[in-house]
Every structure is written in C-alpha cells, then in structure tokens.
Amino acid sequence: MTDEQLMTIREMCSAFEVTPRTLRFYEQKELLFPIREGQKRLFTRRDRARLKLILRGKRFGFSLEEIRQLLDLYHVGDQQHTQLEAAYGVAKDRLADLIRQREDLNTAIEELQDQMKWGERMLASMEQKRAAQ
Numbered sequence: 001m002t003d004e005q006l007m008t009i010r011e012m013c014s015a016f017e018v019t020p021r022t023l024r025f026y027e028q029k030e031l032l033f034p035i036r037e038g039q040k041r042l043f044t045r046r047d048r049a050r051l052k053l054i055l056r057g058k059r060f061g062f063s064l065e066e067i068r069q070l071l072d073l074y075h076v077g078d079q080q081h082t083q084l085e086a087a088y089g090v091a092k093d094r095l096a097d098l099i100r101q102r103e104d105l106n107t108a109i110e111e112l113q114d115q116m117k118w119g120e121r122m123l124a125s126m127e128q129k130r131a132a133q
Contacts, residue, residue, distance in 0.1 A: 006035070006042040016051055026054060031068055061098065066090050 009020050026032045027041070031054055034041040043051075050071055057067040070090065073083035 005045050007048065009034075009041050009043070012043050012048070012051070015048075016055065018051075018055070023051075026051070029064055029068070031064070031071065060091065061094055062090060 007015065009023055012018070012023055013020055023032065023034075023041070023043075027034060032043070032047050032050055034043045034047055036042075053071060054064075054067055057070070058064075062070075070083060070087050073086055074080060
C-alpha cells in the first residue's frame, strides 16, 4: 500500500469535516478499521469510502446499527445487490418518516403563526387602549 492511499487522522478530519473524537468513536463501534502504528492511525481508501457512507447515512437519519448492517453487506459477493436492496428498504422507510415529520412541522408552524397573529392583535389592542387613556 502506498503512502498516497493512507491518510492521517488530521487529514481525515480536514477532508470530511469531522473531529478526531468522531473518528475514534466510529473505530470503537467497528465502523472504521484504520491501520494502527503505535498511537498513530492511518486510514485507507476503504475507510474513506466507509466514512463517506457513514456520514451520508447519519445525515439521512439512519442509526449507526442500520449503517453497520448495510456496510457489512458489502462483502456478500453478489455485486452489492443485497447491500443495495437493503439500503433501498431502509431509505424508503426513512423517507416515509421524514415526510411525516415534515407534515408535523408544517402543522406546528401554521399553529404557531396563528398564535403569533393573535398575539399581535392582542398587543395592538392593548396599545390602542393605552394610547386612548
């Protein structure tokens, strides 16, 4: 393996905008497998690809366990068919959850806006009464 294929923890943090603590956490959770040279961690091309997928999965709201299961399916030996099929199923469920959350947020926003309009009317009414005195 050549040096260009390996990245230090500092390089990984810079490239992926994560903290060293995050990388150590993913290593502890057996999601990343850097090469250890004493205290030094060297990340391979495979680690970089896995981190990219981990971060994407987290952004979509996948749990670490779901991400781990999907990453583990990479080596099933069916040209990633099983992995893609499983990822599609998890993504479909997550999309349904996000749509429900968006609907809930839209409802909450509308209700808050209505309350604020009521508050504005009440404040304006109070100001008018004060001005009339």
